[in-house]
Amino acid sequence: MSQVADHSVAAPPSWLGLGGARVLVAGAGGIGGACAAAYAGEGARVAVVDRDPAALAALAAAHPDVEFVLLEADLTARGAGADVVGRAVVSLGGLDVMLHAVGINDRRPILEFTEEEWDHILRVNLTSVFGLAQAAGRHMVAQGYGRVLALSSVSGLLAHHSHGPYAASKGGINQLIRVMAREWAPYGVTVNALAPGYIETPLTAAHLAKPGKRAELESQVPAGRLGTPDELTGPALFLSSAHAGFITGHIQYIDGGRTLV
Numbered sequence: 001m002s003q004v005a006d007h008s009v010a011a012p013p014s015w016l017g018l019g020g021a022r023v024l025v026a027g028a029g030g031i032g033g034a035c036a037a038a039y040a041g042e043g044a045r046v047a048v049v050d051r052d053p054a055a056l057a058a059l060a061a062a063h064p065d066v067e068f069v070l071l072e073a074d075l076t077a078r079g080a081g082a083d084v085v086g087r088a089v090v091s092l093g094g095l096d097v098m099l100h101a102v103g104i105n106d107r108r109p110i111l112e113f114t115e116e117e118w119d120h121i122l123r124v125n126l127t128s129v130f131g132l133a134q135a136a137g138r139h140m141v142a143q144g145y146g147r148v149l150a151l152s153s154v155s156g157l158l159a160h161h162s163h164g165p166y167a168a169s170k171g172g173i174n175q176l177i178r179v180m181a182r183e184w185a186p187y188g189v190t191v192n193a194l195a196p197g198y199i200e201t202p203l204t205a206a207h208l209a210k211p212g213k214r215a216e217l218e219s220q221v222p223a224g225r226l227g228t229p230d231e232l233t234g235p236a237l238f239l240s241s242a243h244a245g246f247i248t249g250h251i252q253y254i255d256g257g258r259t260l261v
Helices: 030-041 053-062 080-092 115-143 164-187 213-219 230-240
Strands: 022-026 045-050 069-072 097-100 146-151 189-196 251-254
Touching: 022 030, 022 080, 022 115, 030 045, 030 053, 030 097, 030 230, 045 053, 045 080, 053 069, 069 080, 080 115, 097 115, 097 230, 115 146, 115 164, 115 189, 146 164, 146 230, 164 189, 189 230, 230 251
Parallel strands: 022 045, 022 097, 045 069, 097 146, 146 189, 189 251
Antiparallel strands: none
Protein backbone atom coordinates (compact mmCIF):
# COMPACT_ATOMS: atom_id res chain seq x y z
CA MET A 1 0.00 0.00 0.00
CA SER A 2 1.38 3.36 -0.96
CA GLN A 3 2.10 5.87 1.73
CA VAL A 4 0.70 9.40 1.59
CA ALA A 5 3.30 11.97 2.43
CA ASP A 6 2.50 14.12 5.46
CA HIS A 7 3.26 17.71 4.54
CA SER A 8 1.80 19.19 7.74
CA VAL A 9 4.09 21.35 9.84
CA ALA A 10 3.93 22.60 13.38
CA ALA A 11 2.42 26.03 13.84
CA PRO A 12 5.15 28.69 13.85
CA PRO A 13 5.80 30.60 17.06
CA SER A 14 3.55 33.62 17.52
CA TRP A 15 5.02 36.90 16.31
CA LEU A 16 4.34 38.29 19.78
CA GLY A 17 7.21 36.30 21.23
CA LEU A 18 5.55 35.63 24.58
CA GLY A 19 6.43 31.95 24.71
CA GLY A 20 8.06 31.26 28.05
CA ALA A 21 7.21 34.71 29.48
CA ARG A 22 6.44 34.73 33.20
CA VAL A 23 3.07 36.45 33.68
CA LEU A 24 1.05 37.41 36.76
CA VAL A 25 -2.63 38.28 36.29
CA ALA A 26 -4.72 39.73 39.11
CA GLY A 27 -8.37 38.76 38.66
CA ALA A 28 -9.57 35.31 37.59
CA GLY A 29 -12.94 36.25 36.13
CA GLY A 30 -14.14 38.35 33.22
CA ILE A 31 -11.37 40.32 31.55
CA GLY A 32 -8.64 38.98 33.83
CA GLY A 33 -9.59 35.39 33.12
CA ALA A 34 -9.77 35.99 29.37
CA CYS A 35 -6.32 37.60 29.38
CA ALA A 36 -4.83 34.84 31.53
CA ALA A 37 -6.06 32.25 29.02
CA ALA A 38 -4.73 34.33 26.12
CA TYR A 39 -1.27 34.59 27.68
CA ALA A 40 -1.25 30.84 28.23
CA GLY A 41 -2.32 30.34 24.62
CA GLU A 42 0.82 32.22 23.57
CA GLY A 43 2.97 29.82 25.55
CA ALA A 44 3.50 32.01 28.60
CA ARG A 45 3.67 30.63 32.11
CA VAL A 46 0.80 32.24 33.97
CA ALA A 47 0.03 32.80 37.64
CA VAL A 48 -3.43 34.12 38.54
CA VAL A 49 -4.35 35.70 41.85
CA ASP A 50 -7.88 36.18 43.16
CA ARG A 51 -9.44 36.37 46.60
CA ASP A 52 -12.26 34.04 45.50
CA PRO A 53 -11.19 30.38 45.36
CA ALA A 54 -14.30 29.57 43.33
CA ALA A 55 -13.22 32.01 40.61
CA LEU A 56 -9.77 30.42 40.47
CA ALA A 57 -11.29 26.94 40.28
CA ALA A 58 -13.67 28.04 37.51
CA LEU A 59 -10.79 29.43 35.45
CA ALA A 60 -8.81 26.20 35.83
CA ALA A 61 -11.86 24.10 34.96
CA ALA A 62 -12.55 26.18 31.83
CA HIS A 63 -8.99 25.58 30.61
CA PRO A 64 -8.03 22.05 31.69
CA ASP A 65 -5.09 22.01 29.27
CA VAL A 66 -3.40 24.95 31.02
CA GLU A 67 -1.30 24.60 34.16
CA PHE A 68 -2.07 27.92 35.82
CA VAL A 69 -0.35 28.79 39.08
CA LEU A 70 -3.36 29.68 41.24
CA LEU A 71 -2.78 32.10 44.11
CA GLU A 72 -5.50 33.00 46.61
CA ALA A 73 -5.05 36.43 48.20
CA ASP A 74 -6.93 39.59 49.09
CA LEU A 75 -5.00 42.38 47.37
CA THR A 76 -6.61 45.02 49.59
CA ALA A 77 -4.68 43.69 52.60
CA ARG A 78 -1.53 45.59 53.51
CA GLY A 79 1.55 43.88 52.15
CA ALA A 80 -0.49 41.58 49.90
CA GLY A 81 1.01 42.93 46.69
CA ALA A 82 4.57 42.19 47.76
CA ASP A 83 3.57 38.77 49.08
CA VAL A 84 1.79 37.79 45.86
CA VAL A 85 4.61 38.98 43.62
CA GLY A 86 7.09 37.08 45.77
CA ARG A 87 5.06 33.89 45.48
CA ALA A 88 4.64 34.36 41.73
CA VAL A 89 8.38 34.90 41.21
CA VAL A 90 9.16 31.69 43.08
CA SER A 91 6.49 29.66 41.26
CA LEU A 92 7.25 31.00 37.78
CA GLY A 93 10.99 31.42 38.14
CA GLY A 94 10.75 35.17 37.57
CA LEU A 95 8.31 37.81 36.39
CA ASP A 96 8.14 39.58 33.03
CA VAL A 97 4.51 40.77 32.79
CA MET A 98 1.96 41.91 35.37
CA LEU A 99 -1.68 42.67 34.57
CA HIS A 100 -4.01 44.07 37.24
CA ALA A 101 -7.66 43.41 36.36
CA VAL A 102 -9.43 43.66 39.72
CA GLY A 103 -12.26 46.12 40.24
CA ILE A 104 -15.70 46.81 41.68
CA ASN A 105 -18.37 49.42 41.04
CA ASP A 106 -21.34 50.78 42.98
CA ARG A 107 -23.65 52.84 40.79
CA ARG A 108 -25.13 55.49 43.09
CA PRO A 109 -25.06 59.29 43.21
CA ILE A 110 -22.17 60.88 45.09
CA LEU A 111 -24.45 62.18 47.84
CA GLU A 112 -25.39 58.65 48.87
CA PHE A 113 -21.91 57.32 49.68
CA THR A 114 -20.44 57.01 53.14
CA GLU A 115 -16.73 57.54 53.71
CA GLU A 116 -16.36 53.83 54.44
CA GLU A 117 -17.93 52.91 51.08
CA TRP A 118 -15.69 55.39 49.29
CA ASP A 119 -12.62 53.97 51.01
CA HIS A 120 -13.57 50.41 50.08
CA ILE A 121 -13.93 51.10 46.35
CA LEU A 122 -10.70 53.10 46.22
CA ARG A 123 -8.83 50.39 48.10
CA VAL A 124 -10.04 47.61 45.79
CA ASN A 125 -9.66 49.51 42.52
CA LEU A 126 -6.69 51.81 43.07
CA THR A 127 -4.68 50.98 46.18
CA SER A 128 -4.36 47.33 45.15
CA VAL A 129 -2.85 48.51 41.84
CA PHE A 130 -0.24 50.49 43.74
CA GLY A 131 0.68 47.55 45.98
CA LEU A 132 0.93 44.96 43.22
CA ALA A 133 2.56 47.21 40.61
CA GLN A 134 5.09 48.58 43.08
CA ALA A 135 6.19 45.07 44.02
CA ALA A 136 6.29 43.96 40.39
CA GLY A 137 8.14 47.14 39.44
CA ARG A 138 10.85 46.55 42.02
CA HIS A 139 11.53 43.13 40.54
CA MET A 140 11.38 44.32 36.92
CA VAL A 141 13.54 47.41 37.47
CA ALA A 142 16.18 45.21 39.08
CA GLN A 143 16.20 42.79 36.13
CA GLY A 144 16.10 45.57 33.52
CA TYR A 145 12.92 44.45 31.75
CA GLY A 146 9.18 44.28 32.37
CA ARG A 147 5.66 45.04 31.27
CA VAL A 148 3.10 46.41 33.72
CA LEU A 149 -0.56 46.75 32.73
CA ALA A 150 -3.55 47.93 34.72
CA LEU A 151 -7.22 47.91 33.81
CA SER A 152 -8.64 51.43 33.68
CA SER A 153 -11.97 52.44 32.10
CA VAL A 154 -13.59 55.06 29.91
CA SER A 155 -15.00 56.24 33.26
CA GLY A 156 -11.54 57.57 34.04
CA LEU A 157 -12.15 60.15 31.30
CA LEU A 158 -15.92 60.56 30.97
CA ALA A 159 -18.15 61.95 33.72
CA HIS A 160 -20.67 59.14 33.97
CA HIS A 161 -23.57 59.69 36.35
CA SER A 162 -23.50 57.51 39.49
CA HIS A 163 -19.87 56.48 39.00
CA GLY A 164 -18.14 58.82 41.48
CA PRO A 165 -15.79 56.53 43.44
CA TYR A 166 -15.31 54.22 40.47
CA ALA A 167 -14.45 57.09 38.13
CA ALA A 168 -12.09 58.58 40.70
CA SER A 169 -10.30 55.25 41.10
CA LYS A 170 -9.88 54.83 37.34
CA GLY A 171 -8.68 58.41 36.91
CA GLY A 172 -6.22 57.69 39.69
CA ILE A 173 -4.99 54.59 37.86
CA ASN A 174 -4.41 56.68 34.74
CA GLN A 175 -2.13 59.08 36.56
CA LEU A 176 -0.45 56.38 38.62
CA ILE A 177 0.60 54.42 35.53
CA ARG A 178 1.91 57.61 33.90
CA VAL A 179 4.17 58.37 36.87
CA MET A 180 5.36 54.77 37.12
CA ALA A 181 6.01 54.79 33.36
CA ARG A 182 8.20 57.90 33.67
CA GLU A 183 10.13 56.56 36.64
CA TRP A 184 10.75 53.07 35.27
CA ALA A 185 11.35 53.78 31.56
CA PRO A 186 15.15 54.05 31.98
CA TYR A 187 15.15 50.45 33.25
CA GLY A 188 13.35 48.83 30.33
CA VAL A 189 9.99 48.63 32.10
CA THR A 190 6.87 49.89 30.34
CA VAL A 191 3.64 50.75 32.15
CA ASN A 192 0.32 51.16 30.34
CA ALA A 193 -3.41 51.01 31.02
CA LEU A 194 -6.20 49.27 29.15
CA ALA A 195 -9.37 51.37 29.30
CA PRO A 196 -12.40 49.37 28.14
CA GLY A 197 -15.78 50.82 27.39
CA TYR A 198 -18.98 48.88 27.97
CA ILE A 199 -17.95 45.23 28.24
CA GLU A 200 -20.14 42.27 29.14
CA THR A 201 -18.57 40.89 32.32
CA PRO A 202 -19.81 39.63 35.70
CA LEU A 203 -19.22 43.20 36.96
CA THR A 204 -21.77 44.61 34.50
CA ALA A 205 -24.26 41.72 34.29
CA ALA A 206 -26.77 42.98 36.87
CA HIS A 207 -26.66 46.51 35.44
CA LEU A 208 -27.23 45.30 31.88
CA ALA A 209 -30.19 43.20 33.04
CA LYS A 210 -32.16 46.29 34.03
CA PRO A 211 -35.01 47.14 31.62
CA GLY A 212 -33.77 49.21 28.69
CA LYS A 213 -30.22 49.54 30.03
CA ARG A 214 -28.54 47.44 27.35
CA ALA A 215 -30.19 49.38 24.53
CA GLU A 216 -29.32 52.68 26.23
CA LEU A 217 -25.63 51.82 26.48
CA GLU A 218 -25.43 50.39 22.98
CA SER A 219 -26.88 53.64 21.65
CA GLN A 220 -23.89 55.52 23.12
CA VAL A 221 -21.32 53.37 21.31
CA PRO A 222 -20.58 54.24 17.66
CA ALA A 223 -19.88 50.54 16.99
CA GLY A 224 -23.48 49.87 18.03
CA ARG A 225 -22.75 47.07 20.47
CA LEU A 226 -21.07 46.13 23.71
CA GLY A 227 -17.62 44.62 23.85
CA THR A 228 -16.50 41.21 25.10
CA PRO A 229 -13.62 40.27 27.42
CA ASP A 230 -11.85 38.54 24.53
CA GLU A 231 -11.58 41.89 22.75
CA LEU A 232 -9.24 43.08 25.51
CA THR A 233 -6.81 40.22 25.00
CA GLY A 234 -5.20 41.44 21.77
CA PRO A 235 -4.21 44.85 23.16
CA ALA A 236 -3.02 43.21 26.40
CA LEU A 237 -0.84 40.71 24.55
CA PHE A 238 0.66 43.36 22.26
CA LEU A 239 1.47 45.77 25.09
CA SER A 240 3.05 42.85 26.98
CA SER A 241 5.33 41.96 24.09
CA ALA A 242 8.79 43.14 23.07
CA HIS A 243 7.17 44.89 20.10
CA ALA A 244 5.69 47.47 22.50
CA GLY A 245 9.00 48.37 24.10
CA PHE A 246 8.73 52.04 23.09
CA ILE A 247 5.11 52.44 24.23
CA THR A 248 4.74 53.54 27.82
CA GLY A 249 2.51 55.78 29.91
CA HIS A 250 -0.49 55.37 27.61
CA ILE A 251 -4.17 54.75 28.30
CA GLN A 252 -5.40 52.48 25.50
CA TYR A 253 -9.15 52.95 25.01
CA ILE A 254 -10.93 49.81 23.83
CA ASP A 255 -14.46 51.12 23.58
CA GLY A 256 -16.00 50.82 20.12
CA GLY A 257 -15.66 54.59 19.81
CA ARG A 258 -17.44 55.51 23.06
CA THR A 259 -14.90 58.21 23.95
CA LEU A 260 -15.43 59.85 20.54
CA VAL A 261 -18.95 61.05 21.32
